[in-house]
Amino acid sequence: MNVLEVSNLRKTFGDEVVLNDLNLVVPEHTATVLIGASGSGKSTLLRCINLLEQIDDGEIRIDGIEISDPHINEDTVRRKLGMVFQSFNLFPHMTVLENITLAPIRVHRVSKEEAIESAKTLLSRFDLLDKADQYPDRLSGGQQQRVAIIRSIANKPRLLLLDEVTSALDPVLVNEVLSIVRDLKADGMTMVLATHEMGFATQVADEVCFLKDGHILERGTAKEVLESPQLPETKDFLKRVHEAGRL
Amino acid sequence: MENRSPARSNSGRAFSWVPSAREKNRQVARAKIARKRIAIATASSFLVIGALLVGLVTSPGWEVVKKTFFDWNYGLEILDLVVKGLVTNVTLTIVASIVIGIIALGLALARTSKSAAMTPFRILSTVYVDVFRGVPLLLVILLVGFGVPALRLSGVTNSVIVLGTVAVIITYSAYVAEVIRSGILSIHPSQRAAARSLGLSQAQTMRHVVLPQAFKRVVPPLLNDLVALLKDTGLVSILGVTDAVRAAQIQGSRTFNYTPYVIAAILFLLITIPLTRYTDRVLQRSINKQNAQGSA
Ligand SMILES: Nc1ncnc2c1ncn2[C@@H]1O[C@H](COP(=O)(O)OP(=O)(O)O)[C@@H](O)[C@H]1O
Numbered sequence: 456m457n458v459l460e461v462s463n464l465r466k467t468f469g470d471e472v473v474l475n476d477l478n479l480v481v482p483e484h485t486a487t488v489l490i491g492a493s494g495s496g497k498s499t500l501l502r503c504i505n506l507l508e509q510i511d512d513g514e515i516r517i518d519g520i521e522i523s524d525p526h527i528n529e530d531t532v533r534r535k536l537g538m539v540f541q542s543f544n545l546f547p548h549m550t551v552l553e554n555i556t557l558a559p560i561r562v563h564r565v566s567k568e569e570a571i572e573s574a575k576t577l578l579s580r581f582d583l584l585d586k587a588d589q590y591p592d593r594l595s596g597g598q599q600q601r602v603a604i605i606r607s608i609a610n611k612p613r614l615l616l617l618d619e620v621t622s623a624l625d626p627v628l629v630n631e632v633l634s635i636v637r638d639l640k641a642d643g644m645t646m647v648l649a650t651h652e653m654g655f656a657t658q659v660a661d662e663v664c665f666l667k668d669g670h671i672l673e674r675g676t677a678k679e680v681l682e683s684p685q686l687p688e689t690k691d692f693l694k695r696v697h698e699a700g701r702l
Numbered sequence: 703m704e705n706r707s708p709a710r711s712n713s714g715r716a717f718s719w720v721p722s723a724r725e726k727n728r729q730v731a732r733a734k735i736a737r738k739r740i741a742i743a744t745a746s747s748f749l750v751i752g753a754l755l756v757g758l759v760t761s762p763g764w765e766v767v768k769k770t771f772f773d774w775n776y777g778l779e780i781l782d783l784v785v786k787g788l789v790t791n792v793t794l795t796i797v798a799s800i801v802i803g804i805i806a807l808g809l810a811l812a813r814t815s816k817s818a819a820m821t822p823f824r825i826l827s828t829v830y831v832d833v834f835r836g837v838p839l840l841l842v843i844l845l846v847g848f849g850v851p852a853l854r855l856s857g858v859t860n861s862v863i864v865l866g867t868v869a870v871i872i873t874y875s876a877y878v879a880e881v882i883r884s885g886i887l888s889i890h891p892s893q894r895a896a897a898r899s900l901g902l903s904q905a906q907t908m909r910h911v912v913l914p915q916a917f918k919r920v921v922p923p924l925l926n927d928l929v930a931l932l933k934d935t936g937l938v939s940i941l942g943v944t945d946a947v948r949a950a951q952i953q954g955s956r957t958f959n960y961t962p963y964v965i966a967a968i969l970f971l972l973i974t975i976p977l978t979r980y981t982d983r984v985l986q987r988s989i990n991k992q993n994a995q996g997s998a
């Protein structure tokens with residue numbers, strides 16, 4: 456069963472065509488990794504899926520239901536999706552626990568006790584229980600991003616969208632965040648993630664998609680795309696990532 | 703990053719540390735510089751302020767000025783009348799600020815809302831704010847205070863104090879609405895995006911994510927407006943409300959002595975100065991916090 460189906464997606468900002476005739480299918484329990492140069496449209500694609508951007512053509516389906524239909528209730532769609540941003544975007548006026556329980560209580564109408572209970576279960580699973588009553592500004596970047604991930608999975612989303620969740624972090628903090636994502640993958644969470652961490656992509660990706668010029672230029676398993684890319688553009692991109700990594 | 707304060711990361715155990723000879727010399731030098739600075743500040747303050755005072759007191763008109771403006775015995779006599787008037791100003795300020803808060807919040811929400819159904823309210827609140835921010839408060843007080851009774855509407859009060867308060871509320875709601883709106887607009891769009899992607903509706907996002915953060919940011923300007931509001935309640939005296947200003951005026955014109963005005967001014971200052979000091983402290987604290995966040 457496919458959780459996400461994107462077909463012929465087009466998205467422009469003014470004169471700039473960011474996504475053009477893009478197709479993507481994400482089956483249940485799989486992880487799709489988006490790679491591509493900065494500005495290639497990875498964030499835009501994730502934001503379109505989450506209805507944070509209005510698309511210009513094509514179709515997006517979640518569990519077979521067309522969410523690009525103008526009549527659809529956006530809030531209902533977003534309830535089924537989780538999104539984690541590069542810049543964490545925790546709510547600074549709420550404690551870690553309040554951040555996590557806000558949507559379950561207000562959106563999913565879970566009782567307060569139950570929401571706190573399951574939030575604490577998640578926090579302790581990822582070694583953050585002692586931070587439950589702290590405000591985000593008292594946490595390291597890595598801890599903040601882990602809380603942001605927990606916040607989005609507390610809603611039990613059908614599909615998790617992760618946008619370069621480690622790009623704003625100190626290199627030493629990257630791994631604690633990636634390890635959560637690996638755990639979620641092992642749990643069978645369906646996800647689409649944009650990342651520059653190629654080693655990590657190899658570990659979690661069922662499919663790797665290389666974005667360029669508005670569509671997916673090359674796709675395949677991590678082994679195929681990352682180890683033996685077919686197209687010169689992909690080779691060139693990977694070479695540059697590799698060089699940047701060695702700097 | 704884990705533990706911000708290096709002192710605490712040492713789990714309470716203090717380093718035994720004896721300052722080096724070099725550091726001791728530095729401490730002595732620093733203390734000397736500090737003493738010198740204090741001496742200079744004290745001397746120059748005495749000199750300047752003293753000279754001003756001496757100039758004032760020895761000036762030829764001083765005796766007359768003292769009798770007309772600073773007749774403390776007379777001031778004490780009429781003090782309770784002016785204080786009673788000030789109670790009116792304070793009460794008016796408290797009542798008005800509550801109503802203003804509610805109306806201003808409504809105006810700000812209407813203006814920032816994006817929903818189609820809210821369009822007429824968005825237009826109306828924009829017009830309202832534009833109009834009442836641009837008209838002098840005194841004019842609004844005169845219009846409402848004298849204009850409404852002239853209509854002879856049945857069931858509408860002719861009480862000057864009520865009409866005066868309404869006029870103040872009308873104008874200040876426009877000011878405060880703009881302050882709140884600027885607070886709402888200052889919240890980064892990524893906060894909304896995060897809230898919306900968790901499934902929160904527009905209204906829930908506003909209520910739980912945007913407004914609480916916006917309010918924190920606008921507390922200092924709102925406190926400024928509160929000080930201004932207290933002072934501007936003095937304007938309703940023009941309608942004949944016996945507030946502190948009017949009480950002072952009645953006494954002053956009875957005896958041709960201006961001490962009651964000075965007394966009224968001092969009484970206002972007794973409230974406004976602590977309030978402004980407090981506002982500065984709140985502002986400083988929020989700036990410090992933002993700086994700390996910026997460096998994190
Ligand atoms: N809100 C926006 N308005 C205008 N242009 C945008 C906007 N968001 C993204 N873009 C443009 O779309 C292109 C793709 O951006 P983005 O999706 O952020 O790429 P990536 O995430 O792969 O780095 C960029 O050229 C960017 O300038």
Ligand SMILES: [Mg+2]
Binds near residue numbers: 497498618
């Ligand atoms: Mg991006």
